[in-house]
Amino acid sequence: MRKIPTNLVPSPAKAELPLDLTGPHITAGASSAHRLYQALCEMIVGGLVKPGEPLPPSRTLAKQTGFRRNAVVTAYERLIADGFADATVGSGTFVAARIPAPAADSKKPKAVVEAPRQGAFSLGCTHIDERAVQRFRAFGRRMRAFGPEHLHYGDPRGSRELRAAIADHLLSARGLRCDPDQIMLTSGTLHALRIVLSAILKPNDQVWCEDPGYPAARKTISHCGYRAVPVPVDEHGIRVAKGRTAASSARAAYVTPSHQFPLGVQMSMPRRLELLDWARQAGAFVLEDDYDSEFRYDGAPLMSLAGIDHLQRVIYMGTFAKTLFPGLRIGYCALPERLIADVTAARAALDRFPGTLMEGAVADMLNSGAFAANLKRVRKLYREARDALAETLEAASDGALSVPVPSQGLHLVARFDPSVELTVAAQAKQAAGAEGWLLADTYSRARPLPGFVLGFSGHAVPQLVASAERLARESRGALRARSKSARRA
Template sequence: MKGPISAFPILSIDRRSAIPLFRQVYAALSAAILDQRLPPGARLPATRSLAEQLSLSRTAVVAAYEQLLAEGYTTGRVGAGTYVSTDLPGKPRGRVAKPPTAVGRTDHGIPRLAGQVDVTLQNDARPFNLGRTLVDSRTMDIWRRLSARSLRSLSRSHLGYGDPRGSPELRSALAAYLASHRAVRCDPEQIIVTSGTQHAMDLVTRILLPSGSEAWIEDPGYPLTREALTAAGVTLHPVPVDSQGLDVAAAMRTAPRAHAAFITPSHQFPTGVVLSMARRLELIAWARSADAWIVEDDYASEFRYGGHPLAALQGLDGEGRTLYVGTLNKGLFPGLRVGYLVVPEMLLPRFVATRYLADRQPPGLQQEVLASFIADGHLASHIRRMRNLYRGQRDRLVDALRRQASDFLQIDPPDQGMHLVAYLRDGLSDTAIARAALDHDVVVRPLSRLYVRAKLRQGLLLGFSGYPASSIARAAGQLANASRNLAIKAHQMLAEARDP
């Protein structure tokens, strides 16, 4: 390790900005690390020293350092100093590739369905189904008040057609929120309001991936993205996921000239791992050299329980190769049906035209309510309250499973997200347990079904965000009973096979 840097650059802090002070310190330091103005192995100043230099509270600088450490920019531990990571790839060199021309789908036939989508199970309200949320009385009261105000005013803007991208007020509110909370770099003009993640993915597929295109997907990964791409005739290259996220080197060996990579970098679905900083930079460098696109699905990253939410990959990409997909259906409630797509400027005209032809525009009244809800700070407050609530739900579920099912399940509490993965012991079948659990009024998803080619693991996905705390222990006990009964039957069958 190198010693402390002798002339640390003065960071620019804008106290009038809506971006939190710790986030400004983090952004300046991470940019200096990526540009190698802070070289690998360099020691950062002590937090107290930097706080005095910037006339900031030490708390803000500590939070920035913790974020840099969490995202892999730095290494070190309390009392031993903070150093710039030495395993980050160098700055990309060479000619910047000419951006490809966005093309539409070339096939006119009806796309074949890739599989059977179980929409009934999606609507099941029993624990521990995925994707469900809670809304407290404070949010409900604010939502009712804002909705009533919009209905009373019914301004002239609702009496005609609007911008296909969504209302300027909502897009401005989203841009400010994303800059402050997700470190996304965009202007309101780059945002397209959608009805959710699947709508955004459909736009991406229609415009960038004609039939026969190649794409990377995570293995295991989100099944609806895989189904949608397969139905569109895209050739998929499943890429294994390990403790550092998507294996970029393996993907480049398998399909170096793929047209796009579909990833969940901040909270990989379903495993929950975070894409390491080294691999994020490798992915961006690949997209740049291969004229490819990165589609970042940032589906539940606000709910991080061990610190501030991790910065989006899109904010790292200075080449404009990343399309950022977000949703309010997880942060608020799935019935809202509002998401958003942040599009690189070079692609914007085609995306706006396609959005217009497919669905004209999003609903106006709902946008007006949402714009006020976000701009007035209610969304950020709601997320903070739900983060605390979901943390408690997670801890309650982990405790119940460890007490009642530790002989069948291995549970590692997730640091982020709205579900956990419980890995099975003793060779039990996750699909068999999922079927048995339904008879005990419990919904769990088998992990093994989310694999394509990678070596699969048997496990269960359990959502913990959308259920009353009082129901969690009881449902965990029912799941334990279902697992125990299956284990007993499996042992009996094995004994009978050995001693007929």
């Protein structure tokens, strides 16, 4: 007879389960549903219940564990989604006839794969609400369902179901009306940029790029054989007149109008109309990277440039890397009708078509309201992180840093006075062991400003505050050291 550890939930009745809710396999501090899921998995894999054996009704297990019934239901749904259990309408929930293989013997040496370090201020980190995680896992049934659509080459633009859900989202969130046929799925913004440029440009064609701007986009443009032309940015956005002077024959412009990267300015309406006028006159296209527009903290998101233009000369690019998580690797672009055939052909030539297994799950997230609910919850977390970071930097730097609080986005810029040498910021960042970017690294030709580009999304507030205090302290120290050196000279 199997010996039951003393720390298991008591099981006097036959219907009760020998659940270990305190062992090392349980994540401390996790939700009730997650801990119960872990305990059930351990019990099933360990053979305490046999394949095909019925599990207690959710009310019975809730009474046994003291958890709420919805936690039990959520745990059961996840067991089913992950293949540990099956459900039969009217009969209940049963241990699956075939379950995943048990983990390897813990005494055997294990290979350890370290995740890339993501310290405070790293850009591109996200948080996803636990309720959204549970919902996403429940949608695992969609990902696990193996249908005929996975057995042949698909539409180069991706599944129509997800494209239709994205079109609905763009209409409600960004004021952009488009048909699902105008949407193309990609693995991210840079992938979309590469595909689109290959369809609309010829080798050595010029592309306007904001200066300062997103370095990865500039590198992608240059790597693909096009000429990235830096165009200065001011408080109104890209300076179109400067672009005309620098490259009047440019065939495209890459911009971040809703939240300019990295400075955070919003392109003014006169500047937007000026940019669209140039595109029409030059027969050029504007590539709008709308990378974080869903995270606006003061009022509704601004209308997209593509929405103003009605997708005539603007190609809109978005991503789920910020709104859900980077590992999803799903982005998209919305195309003018005249470009659908050419861009689709370019996509088919580059990598044929996007992966199909995740598309249904993401479509369910959008259509069920879980996506919007997650945005609402994490937007509050990011606002708190933004405020804590800005307040700490301002106070702890004692005037050394200026920190404009952005009304949108997932990063902020902390600047020294423009007269400060760039080496001061580099020394402070290195001494503080800070992640994030040097502001100077985002410039191409314009005179760089000294400061930092700091991400606040996906980081715990205590970690942000402690790191901000350290960076501010080192910034003061680097300034003092530079001042003493100047006086001696």
